[in-house]
């Protein structure tokens with residue numbers, strides 16, 4: 221399998237953490253490419269030009285980190301990150317959706333910050349900063365639901381928090397969120413997270 225990947229992408233990190241946890245990382249060949257040029261090889265695998273994308277040995281390519289992670293989980297017979305059924309499954313998927321939304325909002329802020337100063341919008345930044353803050357407040361309130369065996373929800377939340385540390389450390393997301401901060405301190409020590417730290 222060939223994975224289009226970049227270590228600073230929180231979505232890519234989700235996939236790598238999943239692959240490591242599933243014991244599949246050795247079967248994955250890592251590639252990176254420029255996401256802004258449709259002539260590049262990445263775009264032949266993913267018409268949307270986004271990272272991550274997983275090109276399979278059967279010639280098909282899977283895109284979007286939730287899809288890729290669930291595929292890797294499905295071919296792993298041992299430890300499952302996607303609970304098969306029951307409320308634990310919906311909790312994990314909901315946590316993943318919240319975490320992916322945090323990544324989306326943070327990435328939009330990052331993209332905005334890289335535009336020429338005269339084109340940057342303070343309104344866009346404020347709107348997405350607020351989304352991140354409200355999502356983290358919800359995760360703090362429901363921090364108990366992050367306990368138990370590792371799920372894709374926990375993987376996604378930890379990758380989103382890691383991205384905030386990487387790009388928005390000055391916002392100090394831990395302030396006022398002691399349960400989330402303590403939980404993250406522990407999960408970040410897992411080898412799969414330590415190995416993929418951006």
Ligand SMILES: N[C@@H](CCC(=O)N[C@@H](CS)C(=O)NCC(=O)O)C(=O)O
Pocket residue numbers: 228229230231255256268269270271272283284285286320327
């Ligand atoms: N929903 C996608 C988001 C992927 C995404 O936006 N990746 C970023 C890198 S962090 C990217 O490739 N951006 C380039 C672009 O959108 O053109 C996922 O979960 O995989």
